Amino acid sequence: MSFHKINPDDVLFFKSVCGDKQVLADEENIARCASDQTEDLNYPPEIVLQPGDTAEVSRIMKYCNERLIPVTPRGAGTGLSGGALAIHGGVALDMKRFNKILHIDKRNFQVTTEPGVITQVLQEQLQAEGLFYPPDPASKGSCFIGGNVSENSGGPRAVKYGVVKDYVLNLEIVLPNGEIIWTGANVLKNATGYNLTQLVVGSEGTLCIITKIVLRLIPAVKHDLLMLVPFRSPVEACAAVNAVFLAGFTPSALEFMERDALEWSMKYVQSSGVSLPDDIAAHLLIEVDGNHMEELYRDAEAIAAIVQQYDIGEILFADSHEQKQTLWMLRRKAGEAVKSHSIYKEEDTVVPRAELPELLQIIKKLGREYGFHSVCYGHAGDGNLHVNIVKGDMSDEDWKTKLPQGIRRLFGEVVRLGGTLSGEHGIGLVQKEYMDIAFSSVQLQLMKQIKALFDPKGILNPGKIFMS
Amino acid sequence: MSFHKINPDDVLFFKSVCGDKQVLADEENIARCASDQTEDLNYPPEIVLQPGDTAEVSRIMKYCNERLIPVTPRGAGTGLSGGALAIHGGVALDMKRFNKILHIDKRNFQVTTEPGVITQVLQEQLQAEGLFYPPDPASKGSCFIGGNVSENSGGPRAVKYGVVKDYVLNLEIVLPNGEIIWTGANVLKNATGYNLTQLVVGSEGTLCIITKIVLRLIPAVKHDLLMLVPFRSPVEACAAVNAVFLAGFTPSALEFMERDALEWSMKYVQSSGVSLPDDIAAHLLIEVDGNHMEELYRDAEAIAAIVQQYDIGEILFADSHEQKQTLWMLRRKAGEAVKSHSIYKEEDTVVPRAELPELLQIIKKLGREYGFHSVCYGHAGDGNLHVNIVKGDMSDEDWKTKLPQGIRRLFGEVVRLGGTLSGEHGIGLVQKEYMDIAFSSVQLQLMKQIKALFDPKGILNPGKIFMS
Numbered sequence: 052m053s054f055h056k057i058n059p060d061d062v063l064f065f066k067s068v069c070g071d072k073q074v075l076a077d078e079e080n081i082a083r084c085a086s087d088q089t090e091d092l093n094y095p096p097e098i099v100l101q102p103g104d105t106a107e108v109s110r111i112m113k114y115c116n117e118r119l120i121p122v123t124p125r126g127a128g129t130g131l132s133g134g135a136l137a138i139h140g141g142v143a144l145d146m147k148r149f150n151k152i153l154h155i156d157k158r159n160f161q162v163t164t165e166p167g168v169i170t171q172v173l174q175e176q177l178q179a180e181g182l183f184y185p186p187d188p189a190s191k192g193s194c195f196i197g198g199n200v201s202e203n204s205g206g207p208r209a210v211k212y213g214v215v216k217d218y219v220l221n222l223e224i225v226l227p228n229g230e231i232i233w234t235g236a237n238v239l240k241n242a243t244g245y246n247l248t249q250l251v252v253g254s255e256g257t258l259c260i261i262t263k264i265v266l267r268l269i270p271a272v273k274h275d276l277l278m279l280v281p282f283r284s285p286v287e288a289c290a291a292v293n294a295v296f297l298a299g300f301t302p303s304a305l306e307f308m309e310r311d312a313l314e315w316s317m318k319y320v321q322s323s324g325v326s327l328p329d330d331i332a333a334h335l336l337i338e339v340d341g342n343h344m345e346e347l348y349r350d351a352e353a354i355a356a357i358v359q360q361y362d363i364g365e366i367l368f369a370d371s372h373e374q375k376q377t378l379w380m381l382r383r384k385a386g387e388a389v390k391s392h393s394i395y396k397e398e399d400t401v402v403p404r405a406e407l408p409e410l411l412q413i414i415k416k417l418g419r420e421y422g423f424h425s426v427c428y429g430h431a432g433d434g435n436l437h438v439n440i441v442k443g444d445m446s447d448e449d450w451k452t453k454l455p456q457g458i459r460r461l462f463g464e465v466v467r468l469g470g471t472l473s474g475e476h477g478i479g480l481v482q483k484e485y486m487d488i489a490f491s492s493v494q495l496q497l498m499k500q501i502k503a504l505f506d507p508k509g510i511l512n513p514g515k516i517f518m519s
Numbered sequence: 520m521s522f523h524k525i526n527p528d529d530v531l532f533f534k535s536v537c538g539d540k541q542v543l544a545d546e547e548n549i550a551r552c553a554s555d556q557t558e559d560l561n562y563p564p565e566i567v568l569q570p571g572d573t574a575e576v577s578r579i580m581k582y583c584n585e586r587l588i589p590v591t592p593r594g595a596g597t598g599l600s601g602g603a604l605a606i607h608g609g610v611a612l613d614m615k616r617f618n619k620i621l622h623i624d625k626r627n628f629q630v631t632t633e634p635g636v637i638t639q640v641l642q643e644q645l646q647a648e649g650l651f652y653p654p655d656p657a658s659k660g661s662c663f664i665g666g667n668v669s670e671n672s673g674g675p676r677a678v679k680y681g682v683v684k685d686y687v688l689n690l691e692i693v694l695p696n697g698e699i700i701w702t703g704a705n706v707l708k709n710a711t712g713y714n715l716t717q718l719v720v721g722s723e724g725t726l727c728i729i730t731k732i733v734l735r736l737i738p739a740v741k742h743d744l745l746m747l748v749p750f751r752s753p754v755e756a757c758a759a760v761n762a763v764f765l766a767g768f769t770p771s772a773l774e775f776m777e778r779d780a781l782e783w784s785m786k787y788v789q790s791s792g793v794s795l796p797d798d799i800a801a802h803l804l805i806e807v808d809g810n811h812m813e814e815l816y817r818d819a820e821a822i823a824a825i826v827q828q829y830d831i832g833e834i835l836f837a838d839s840h841e842q843k844q845t846l847w848m849l850r851r852k853a854g855e856a857v858k859s860h861s862i863y864k865e866e867d868t869v870v871p872r873a874e875l876p877e878l879l880q881i882i883k884k885l886g887r888e889y890g891f892h893s894v895c896y897g898h899a900g901d902g903n904l905h906v907n908i909v910k911g912d913m914s915d916e917d918w919k920t921k922l923p924q925g926i927r928r929l930f931g932e933v934v935r936l937g938g939t940l941s942g943e944h945g946i947g948l949v950q951k952e953y954m955d956i957a958f959s960s961v962q963l964q965l966m967k968q969i970k971a972l973f974d975p976k977g978i979l980n981p982g983k984i985f986m987s
């Protein structure tokens with residue numbers, strides 16, 4: 052693919068569309084848009100554009116499509132698969148000015164928002180109206196809702212409430228040729244034509260630019276209870292996860308953390324909130340929520356009785372809002388803590404929930420074989436385990452050549468267990484070389500044809516998801 | 520499109536694939552496959568094939584694709600939009616032999632099933648294992664799960680538990696060229712490539728043949744309570760629907776029935792289960808479910824207090840399993856009752872829930888203007904209202920030429936209210952002429968290109984969803 056390099060005429064055009072101040076090529080902005088939260092990748096775009104409305108996005112796309120200028124949409128840059136990186140240069144389409152919540156439709160339990168709204172800001176404004184938008188990725192305090200839709204993000208509450216795709220009703224999108232369409236309708240049930248909405252959710256900015264998002268909401272939930280359960284065996288912790296569900300409970304979060312994850316996170320945020328006896332190897336963080344406290348106490352006690360059948364330490368019941376905040380912060384900061392600790396790679400494995408104990412054993416076995424240390428944590432209730440492979444003492448050569456073979460083996464086992472490559476981070480740049488493990492050539496061909504249908508010239512976020 | 524007529528050589532080939540007894544051209548089978556539950560449509564296929572496994576489907580598709588023989592997949596024939604009708608002749612691909620539940624994976628709350636299993640049979644077998652698959656279309660006692668997936672069916676419980684698309688994890692499909700693929704993975708979260716699964720759900724048999732279905736399940740729910748609330752004003756009944764949700768309740772069903780719907784249904788099934796005072800114009804059927812009876816009683820009382828703020832008659836609380844069965848049967852049989860009563864057309868309108876009262880008023884106004892009587896009922900909690908237009912005294916000429924204009928006006932209003940053409944019945948044959956009301960030419964073009972990508976020769980269920 053031979054792309055056009057941006058020249059002064061192009062810059063003049065972009066300035067005529069967005070205004071001078073929204074066309075940026077200074078070092079700081081280029082550097083900001085050269086990376087996201089994926090490893091230590093660095094791919095500077097040629098220019099950063101900050102359009103202010105859908106019409107501007109449309110004019111930019113039409114122009115770039117005609118001239119073969121690559122366009123890579125960008126939210127808050129919190130992605131974990133390199134999806135927002137302009138690996139072929141061109142335009143970084145920075146959506147930060149799309150930061151308005153357009154309409155909270157309380158009557159219909161819906162919100163229409165622009166994609167550049169921070170997820171937590173959206174959640175809090177809705178909460179103030181008695182409305183609840185559940186998906187809460189670890190980066191909710193900084194990530195954009197548009198990025199969440201593009202990656203089909205999850206988060207701890209997905210186990211009870213589902214992931215982003217379960218809340219997106221309708222999207223306004225701009226196609227690479229500049230056409231503006233809605234993908235569906237603002238309704239809870241829809242059997243009218245193909246589901247373009249769900250085709251766009253999770254498409255990682257490769258099919259179109261999302262400019263408006265309609266989400267369904269549910270009534271705010273009044274209460275929750277949180278407990279931290281220490282296990283002496285990580286595999287037993289994974290096994291306990293399924294025991295909770297088999298007993299008929301659906302917690303609002305069921306998170307797994309290996310000892311290292313919690314320990315590194317405590318160091319990273321300088322918290323001493325949790326005591327960590329030497330014999331504890333993993334924790335489950337379990338939340339139940341609902342509108343009746345007495346029912347929650349009953350459920351929490353029943354769940355405690357289930358986990359007590361395993362070899363556990365003393366259960367910590369969070370007894371204040373602050374303690375809950377601390378426990379959640381420790382879980383949410385695990386990723387950053389690992390990142391600050393060492394060079395690493397994160398794999399976003401997902402398997403049917405009951406296969407988690409086997410997955411964890413496989414990871415450790417592969418680690419011994421390939422000489423890597425791993426720190427695992429994640430949304431165990433969904434079977435979604437984040438495997439952080441830390442470089443540690445591994446040689447640069449082994450890291451570069453041997454490790455990918457180990458990862459390939461790992462994904463092979465994940466697929467054998469009925470799972471797949473990514474639960475919530477997307478494929479983006481860093482997992483695309485493994486797509487052939489999850490999909491046959493027929494499947495991949497079908498997906499590539501869909502890409503070509505939306506983006507025949509291949510200018511939109513090129514080099515992502517597929518190898519070629 | 521010029522299709523190939525089936526000749527004796529083709530029949531020999533089909534017999535070599537499926538066996539002699541599974542290649543049917545007798546009057547009875549042709550007549551059976553010539554219609555579904557949509558109005559009084561009649562389109563006989565040239566031949567009926569009953570393949571027994573995926574490999575047979577693959578060979579049939581490859582053969583028909585090469586020879587331009589149209590193939591129309593068929594479940595139980597309970598569809599309400601003509602989706603299973605072979606309007607261009609060719610093969611009716613009768614999936615009735617795909618009737619095995621392949622694997623109930625209790626550990627992972629999943630089931631793998633063939634598409635020709637009756638939905639209620641599937642539900643009952645799962646229930647016996649403590650597992651719950653909620654979507655329950657009115658025809659659940661006879662419809663196939665494969666048809667439900669193809670139409671993205673709903674049913675009363677969708678209001679709390681979602682529609683079919685919310686339960687489909689993975690599908691084995693046969694493409695028109697005979698290739699066999701899975702669309703995804705058996706996991707609760709998936710951010711790995713484009714969502715082919717959701718593209719196939721609701722695609723009405725126009726993209727591929729579904730041969731295996733993996734559904735996620737939830738723990739069985741222990742208890743439910745049911746009440747029937749009579750209203751003196753249908754518009755007030757619709758308004759009360761939203762009041763229940765605004766108060767923070769999510770019933771497991773919230774169904775609306777105009778007086779005629781209930782009255783005709785009672786006559787049709789010869790039930791005297793409900794007394795129907797002269798001043799009652801509509802009913803809401805409200806169900807709550809959960810695992811703790813005391814909580815259900817509390818919720819039911821609170822909901823009763825909400826509806827009592829409207830002009831209602833005496834609420835009937837179903838106090839036995841039999842009474843619940845009777846009330847549900849009366850609701851489920853409303854469609855058949857209307858069908859037996861008169862020539863009719865059913866529109867499957869869906870709007871944002873709070874717009875229901877306005878939608879109902881618009882329907883009645885249009886009825887006065889165009890001279891039609893309508894009987895409305897449906898899943899009010901989802902904003903999904905089935906509008907049954909009965910021919911009654913309307914002249915044949917008006918029915919043929921004037922009524923479509925009225926329906927066009929109706930759908931125009933539905934779209935203006937934020938809604939769309941079909942909530943759960945699909946577009947199929949009978950609604951395709953209205954697709955331009957819901958979608959622009961760009962949207963339609965995109966969908967048609969997706970169709971062409973899966974089915975380049977246009978042999979699969981031709982003449983459905985799109986006008987050309």
